[in-house]
Amino acid sequence: MSHATSASTNRPYGVVRVCQEWGVRRSTFYHQQGRGAQSQGARAKRGPKTAYTDEELTGHIRQVLAASPFLGEGHRKVWARLRAQGIRTSKRRVLRLMRQAGLLAPTRAPRVVGPRVHDGTITTERPNQMWGTDATSTVTVENGAVTVFVAIDHCTLEGVGIHAATRATRFEALEPIRQGVRQQFGAFSAGCAPGVQVRHDHGSQYMSEAFQTELRFLKMTSSPAFVRAPEGNGVAERFIRTLKEQLLWVRTFQTVEDLRLALHNWLRLYNEQWLVERHGFRSPAQVRRDFLSPSAAA
Numbered sequence: 001m002s003h004a005t006s007a008s009t010n011r012p013y014g015v016v017r018v019c020q021e022w023g024v025r026r027s028t029f030y031h032q033q034g035r036g037a038q039s040q041g042a043r044a045k046r047g048p049k050t051a052y053t054d055e056e057l058t059g060h061i062r063q064v065l066a067a068s069p070f071l072g073e074g075h076r077k078v079w080a081r082l083r084a085q086g087i088r089t090s091k092r093r094v095l096r097l098m099r100q101a102g103l104l105a106p107t108r109a110p111r112v113v114g115p116r117v118h119d120g121t122i123t124t125e126r127p128n129q130m131w132g133t134d135a136t137s138t139v140t141v142e143n144g145a146v147t148v149f150v151a152i153d154h155c156t157l158e159g160v161g162i163h164a165a166t167r168a169t170r171f172e173a174l175e176p177i178r179q180g181v182r183q184q185f186g187a188f189s190a191g192c193a194p195g196v197q198v199r200h201d202h203g204s205q206y207m208s209e210a211f212q213t214e215l216r217f218l219k220m221t222s223s224p225a226f227v228r229a230p231e232g233n234g235v236a237e238r239f240i241r242t243l244k245e246q247l248l249w250v251r252t253f254q255t256v257e258d259l260r261l262a263l264h265n266w267l268r269l270y271n272e273q274w275l276v277e278r279h280g281f282r283s284p285a286q287v288r289r290d291f292l293s294p295s296a297a298a
Contacts (some may be wrong), residue, residue: 050089058097060087065103065107069269070246072105080281122199122235123154123278127288128184130154130197130223133176133206135168138248143256148248148263151176152239154199155277156291158284159239159267160184164259175207175215181218194219201225201233242270 019026051061064081065073075095082089098104124130133151140146147168151161160183161176177198178188185192198220200206206224215222225232247266253259271285279287 013195020212024185028283052087052089054097057089057093058101060085061094061098061101061103066098069273071250072245073275074105075273076277077281078203080275122232127153127155127158127291129191130198130199131160131177131180132199132242133173134233134236135173135205136202136240136244136248137168138164138253140253140256140258142254142258145173146256146259148243148259149173149176150236150239151180152236153180153288154235154286155240156284156287157235157277158271158288162263162267164256164263166256168205170205170208170210173203174211177218177220188218190217191219197221197223199223199225199233199236202227203231242274246270256291271286 001179015029019029050057060082061078063079064085068077068081076091078087078098079091079094082094090227095104117244118210119120122130122157131151133149133155135147135149137145137147143166146164146166147167149168149172150159150162152158153160160180161178163172163179165175181193184189196218198215200222202224205211209213212222230237243266247262251262254260272283274283276279276284276287
């Protein structure tokens, strides 16, 4: 209508006059005009243009998953590894592309649980305030069933000790704690680890007099979780799940010595390269180094 010519003046009516006669704003006129032009062509994706197409970004995601030393990493850690390579994108886009390409790790079906006995937090503000310890089991070809004991720092999520034994005794359960004390405090002597709480369940190894006496010898404090409340020892429980998914369930071990060697090699890899989301996708070892740096101490 604005391009029509008046029969009396032989001049176009113009946008301003037409909008005044119609009683609409000029912004509405231009908006409708733009929608009409867009509907005639192919509708493009809304938002800013990205540096990578979906196909290119999916290829980079596949390369990240192939190069990662861990199995089944989710879209958040893939997004963090892409950023480390200088590829900037959003978590939601990475999730969408991984879902479309079938690259997401399988997840467990949710289960209904009752009221929680433990509803607080078990994470700490600084390293060496609380360690969690627990045990799991696996099978070797020559030695049969083997028990694996672990010890984890509740702040950095760093594995401070790991051990495997054919007999799950109270003395074998102490080995990861001893490893952690030697590594973190530089010695193993009376009172060398004061102030460290040891979170454990009510297993016979951990409630034994030998285990509790060893903690008192080191000036550590026993911190048992609530009965029938595994979330109270959730840091060690979650670490054991990672250990199973990344090592125990994907490899076969001939002897218990082969298993011990693999456990210590994997623990070094985990501490240096495993990404922790609540620590800004830093590794457990990097988190500890940042705490011990001069700037953090200041």
